[in-house]
Amino acid sequence: MIGGDAAGMSAASQARRRRSVDELEIIAFEKSGWVSYSACGEPYHVAGLVDPIDALVARTPDQFAARDIDVRLHHEVMEIDVEKGHALVIDHRSGQRSTTGYDDLMIATGTDAATPDIEGSHLAGVHILRTLDDAISLRAAADDGPGTVVIVGGGYIGLETAEAFVERGWQTWMLTSGASVLTSTIDTDMGNDVVAAMLAMGIEVRTGERIRCFEGAAGRVGAVACGDDIIPTDIVVMGVGSRPVVTLAEGAGIPLGSTGAIAVDDHQRTSIDGVWSAGDCAEAFHRITEQAVNLHLGTIANKAGRVAGINLGGGEASFPGVLGTIITRVGSTEVAATGIRISEAAGSGFDAVEGTATGTTIAGYMPGAAPMKIRVVAEKHTTRLLGAQIVGGPGSGKRIDVFAAALWNEMTAAELAWADLSYAPPFSGTWDLIHIAARKAAETAV
Amino acid sequence: MIGGDAAGMSAASQARRRRSVDELEIIAFEKSGWVSYSACGEPYHVAGLVDPIDALVARTPDQFAARDIDVRLHHEVMEIDVEKGHALVIDHRSGQRSTTGYDDLMIATGTDAATPDIEGSHLAGVHILRTLDDAISLRAAADDGPGTVVIVGGGYIGLETAEAFVERGWQTWMLTSGASVLTSTIDTDMGNDVVAAMLAMGIEVRTGERIRCFEGAAGRVGAVACGDDIIPTDIVVMGVGSRPVVTLAEGAGIPLGSTGAIAVDDHQRTSIDGVWSAGDCAEAFHRITEQAVNLHLGTIANKAGRVAGINLGGGEASFPGVLGTIITRVGSTEVAATGIRISEAAGSGFDAVEGTATGTTIAGYMPGAAPMKIRVVAEKHTTRLLGAQIVGGPGSGKRIDVFAAALWNEMTAAELAWADLSYAPPFSGTWDLIHIAARKAAETAV
Numbered sequence: 001m002i003g004g005d006a007a008g009m010s011a012a013s014q015a016r017r018r019r020s021v022d023e024l025e026i027i028a029f030e031k032s033g034w035v036s037y038s039a040c041g042e043p044y045h046v047a048g049l050v051d052p053i054d055a056l057v058a059r060t061p062d063q064f065a066a067r068d069i070d071v072r073l074h075h076e077v078m079e080i081d082v083e084k085g086h087a088l089v090i091d092h093r094s095g096q097r098s099t100t101g102y103d104d105l106m107i108a109t110g111t112d113a114a115t116p117d118i119e120g121s122h123l124a125g126v127h128i129l130r131t132l133d134d135a136i137s138l139r140a141a142a143d144d145g146p147g148t149v150v151i152v153g154g155g156y157i158g159l160e161t162a163e164a165f166v167e168r169g170w171q172t173w174m175l176t177s178g179a180s181v182l183t184s185t186i187d188t189d190m191g192n193d194v195v196a197a198m199l200a201m202g203i204e205v206r207t208g209e210r211i212r213c214f215e216g217a218a219g220r221v222g223a224v225a226c227g228d229d230i231i232p233t234d235i236v237v238m239g240v241g242s243r244p245v246v247t248l249a250e251g252a253g254i255p256l257g258s259t260g261a262i263a264v265d266d267h268q269r270t271s272i273d274g275v276w277s278a279g280d281c282a283e284a285f286h287r288i289t290e291q292a293v294n295l296h297l298g299t300i301a302n303k304a305g306r307v308a309g310i311n312l313g314g315g316e317a318s319f320p321g322v323l324g325t326i327i328t329r330v331g332s333t334e335v336a337a338t339g340i341r342i343s344e345a346a347g348s349g350f351d352a353v354e355g356t357a358t359g360t361t362i363a364g365y366m367p368g369a370a371p372m373k374i375r376v377v378a379e380k381h382t383t384r385l386l387g388a389q390i391v392g393g394p395g396s397g398k399r400i401d402v403f404a405a406a407l408w409n410e411m412t413a414a415e416l417a418w419a420d421l422s423y424a425p426p427f428s429g430t431w432d433l434i435h436i437a438a439r440k441a442a443e444t445a446v
Numbered sequence: 447m448i449g450g451d452a453a454g455m456s457a458a459s460q461a462r463r464r465r466s467v468d469e470l471e472i473i474a475f476e477k478s479g480w481v482s483y484s485a486c487g488e489p490y491h492v493a494g495l496v497d498p499i500d501a502l503v504a505r506t507p508d509q510f511a512a513r514d515i516d517v518r519l520h521h522e523v524m525e526i527d528v529e530k531g532h533a534l535v536i537d538h539r540s541g542q543r544s545t546t547g548y549d550d551l552m553i554a555t556g557t558d559a560a561t562p563d564i565e566g567s568h569l570a571g572v573h574i575l576r577t578l579d580d581a582i583s584l585r586a587a588a589d590d591g592p593g594t595v596v597i598v599g600g601g602y603i604g605l606e607t608a609e610a611f612v613e614r615g616w617q618t619w620m621l622t623s624g625a626s627v628l629t630s631t632i633d634t635d636m637g638n639d640v641v642a643a644m645l646a647m648g649i650e651v652r653t654g655e656r657i658r659c660f661e662g663a664a665g666r667v668g669a670v671a672c673g674d675d676i677i678p679t680d681i682v683v684m685g686v687g688s689r690p691v692v693t694l695a696e697g698a699g700i701p702l703g704s705t706g707a708i709a710v711d712d713h714q715r716t717s718i719d720g721v722w723s724a725g726d727c728a729e730a731f732h733r734i735t736e737q738a739v740n741l742h743l744g745t746i747a748n749k750a751g752r753v754a755g756i757n758l759g760g761g762e763a764s765f766p767g768v769l770g771t772i773i774t775r776v777g778s779t780e781v782a783a784t785g786i787r788i789s790e791a792a793g794s795g796f797d798a799v800e801g802t803a804t805g806t807t808i809a810g811y812m813p814g815a816a817p818m819k820i821r822v823v824a825e826k827h828t829t830r831l832l833g834a835q836i837v838g839g840p841g842s843g844k845r846i847d848v849f850a851a852a853l854w855n856e857m858t859a860a861e862l863a864w865a866d867l868s869y870a871p872p873f874s875g876t877w878d879l880i881h882i883a884a885r886k887a888a889e890t891a892v
Contacts, residue, residue, distance in 0.1 A: 006876070038809065038811075038871065038876070040809075040869070040870055040871050040876075041809060041811060041812075041871045044812060044871055044872075049812065049813050050811050050812065050813075050871075055811040056811065156870075287866075297869075298869060298876050299866065299867070299868075299869045299876060300866075302876050302877065303864060319864075320861070320864045321866075322866045323866040324866070325866045325867060325868045326868060326870075327868035327869065327870045327873050328870050329870070329872055329873075334873075336868055338866070338868070363484065363487060365484075365487060365496050365501040365502060366487075366490060366495065366496065367495050367496075395841070395844060397868070397873060398841065398844060398845065398868065398873055398874070399844065399847070400868050401845070401847075401848045401867045401868055401878070401880070402847045402848055402850075402851045403851075404848075404865060404866055404867050404868065405848045405851040405852045405855075405857065405862070405865055405867075406851045406855070408857070408861065408865045408866070409851075409852070409855035409857055409861075411851065411854070411855050415766070415854065416851070418749060418765075418766045419850060419851055419854045420733075420745065420746075420767075420768045420769040420770070420771045420784070420850055420854070421745070421771060421847045421850050421851075422745075422771045422772060422773035422782055422784070422843070422844065422846050422847055422850065423486070423743075423744060423745045423773065424486055424602075424772075424773045424774050424775070425484065425486050425487045425490055425496075426490075426775055427773050427775075427780075427843060427844055428844070430452070430484070430486075430744050430745060430748050431748065432847070434847070
């Protein structure tokens with residue numbers, strides 16, 4: 001296993017469940033000092049909600065060792081020879097290089113943070129948030145505050161980091177080049193509802209901003225120059241996306257797909273015999289577009305890793321594909337999406353319509369009722385569900401899973417509009433907003 | 447329209463949307479002084495969370511009048527002549543009787559509270575909670591407290607009323623003859639998890655109790671005799687179920703179904719030409735058992751009323767059936783179910799298995815993570831989903847809708863175990879407990 005996080009270690013565990021160490025020796029090389037951790041939990045460590053950092057570690061190397069899975073931390077695979085079936089490994093603590101032979105090789109190298117070429121990016125005080133080590137460093141910075149933080153990028157990590165800092169009393173800026181936040185998964189107007197909620201929380205959001213440079217003194221960041229402004233700041237957090245780590249695979253001649261990530265079949269096999277891949281560095285099949293995608297989500301990494309591990313262990317499993325379902329929150333505002341947006345429909349060969357409903361999370365007369373908006377995308381004529389987006393108060397986000405289950409089964413909006421969903425005043429209106437949005441989409445579609 | 451609540455007034459609204467008053471005159475006779483109200487919200491009025499009582503009224507008679515829907519409060523239909531097409535109506539305020547002719551008649555007479563024959567049931571201080579008038583009376587009693595209340599019956603109304611009283615500082619007893627609470631929808635062990643939560647809230651729950659009688663002095667209840675105990679109390683709330691009101695229909699020769707409720711087809715037509723029925727007094731088709739059921743749920747009444755109204759208005763709609771999806775809460779413990787339990791499977795012709803998973807509502811390391819248990823019932827071999835039950839902390843209950851959408855599409859547990867559900871630490875584990883319970887059921891099924 002190259003890479004010891006979600007995909008790699010899920011695979012290792014599943015393979016071990018099916019084959020004992022006498023049948024299958026499992027070695028996992030991990031470049032960092034951590035395995036099997038929840039990267040998604042990192043913003044909540046920075047926020048001070050999750051302590052200590054070890055709480056984010058699902059299983060330690062010792063726990064894997066007890067199951068005869070040999071985890072080697074600080075070991076980086078430098079080169080793979082798929083003809084000879086061996087890997088060149090460097091132990092970063094000792095500097096020693098060695099070669100390890102394999103029968104099967106799994107590449108689960110994950111992602112790198114995309115680091116745009118901005119002058120001053122390497123100043124002290126400019127953070128990213130990807131690994132646990134990044135989280136430890138950013139938490140230490142947060143503990144030093146409160147002060148001023150500028151978050152660059154309006155994706156999930158950016159939003160979750162903004163929540164962490166503003167709730168710790170920091171003056172918090174978010175600068176994003178996009179027309180709104182979360183532009184890769186929700187429509188601009190839905191994103192603007194999130195922006196409005198962030199502004200109300202005291203986060204200074206500026207969209208459509210181009211960072212000119214980070215300014216500093218004595219090697220430490222002191223301000224962000226964007227547009228005509230100079231924003232003085234104590235720290236910067238760069239949350240501008242992630243890229244699959246594929247250089248090792250590319251070097252070994254393992255084919256990449258159209259997305260630039262490693263191409264795999266539904267058993268997580270690459271086209272090179274005995275070489276497998278799963279997780280953020282690999283492609284996945286999108287059930288709506290029927291195209292390969294490369295999404296960096298823990299859900300996909302865990303499932304694809306599990307599939308690879310079952311197959312490596314002599315079982316039989318197929319990865320059934322993804323819908324790109326996501327969820328996040330900023331303060332009490334929840335955001336979720338699944339499937340595709342209307343803007344993506346034509347490119348996937350769909351003639352699509354949409355229906356949008358606004359209402360409340362629970363019965364409008366109940367204390368705690370909060371606004372909620374649901375948008376449903378459906379195929380014209382057939383009303384087949386293609387996607388959904390939700391922005392709203394507590395309890396709204398997880399409703400996306402109803403759409404995920406519906407999309408999984410190629411349910412139509414017309415059917416969902418009548419489905420027997422649950423109702424009680426502390427949970428929804430008599431007609432859930434899911435029904436109403438589905439009905440609107442269905443009425444528009446026919 | 448006979449009956450002016452969810453089913454009747456949904457039908458009236460839908461019919462009016464399609465036909466103007468020149469084409470279709472709509473008269474709704476309502477026995478009580480209220481129309482179109484949320485009975486499900488009543489416990490929250492008693493709790494003092496929803497005020498004034500009018501907040502529970504979706505539309506007033508004046509609002510209906512503005513849409514040319516003639517609502518006649520305090521008017522009870524005493525007799526129907528389906529041959530002549532007329533109804534004998536009494537105005538309870540004036541005592542006047544009159545006859546109204548109709549082209550189409552819709553019976554939406556709802557339910558009566560089941561009142562078991564317990565000595566002392568008619569003492570002052572013994573309440574039921576069905577109509578808004580009942581809610582007003584019980585709220586007045588609650589405002590007089592705190593004191594001691596004995597709730598008889600462990601169904602939804604009982605639980606919600608118990609929550610209302612205990613949170614208002616009353617010493618609260620719940621006595622139920624069942625082996626646990628909510629025995630008509632969840633398994634005993636799941637019910638016992640709810641009982642444990644209720645006990646922890648300070649509600650004195652006693653299961654398997656037979657009430658001997660209500661004791662009183664000067665015409666007012668003072669104690670409940672059950673088993674060998676006498677429990678002194680200030681008030682009693684009877685929540686022992688409800689029965690469809692069908693005497694009027696029966697008297698007119700309109701056929702009832704095997705459940706004792708009015709038999710209807712999927713257009714909400716009875717077998718008598720021009721006579722329709724919907725809501726708590728009518729049957730509904732259960733999509734899993736493929737049998738007629740009579741469930742008293744606002745969701746069904748609203749949908750069936752809508753179907754009737756579309757058809758009455760000259761449109762075309764079919765009621766697609768129900769799954770019996772329900773949700774409720776008691777304090778911070780949420781309970782939900784859909785489909786059937788394993789104990790009901792054989793009677794419906796299914797060879798079934800179940801899988802149960804316990805975990806947390808959100809990532810275990812997050813503050814606020816609460817226990818959650820999900821049980822999945824699936825058909826043997828095929829793993830087709832047949833039902834699910836959930837008991838857990840905040841955020842657990844509405845997960846039932848994922849199962850409802852899945853059951854609607856005859857999804858299998860094996861498929862659901864891999865579905866692309868959403869994940870972020872404030873919302874679930876990487877594998878939602880839905881996945882894990884579905885996987886357990888699927889593994890047991892094959």
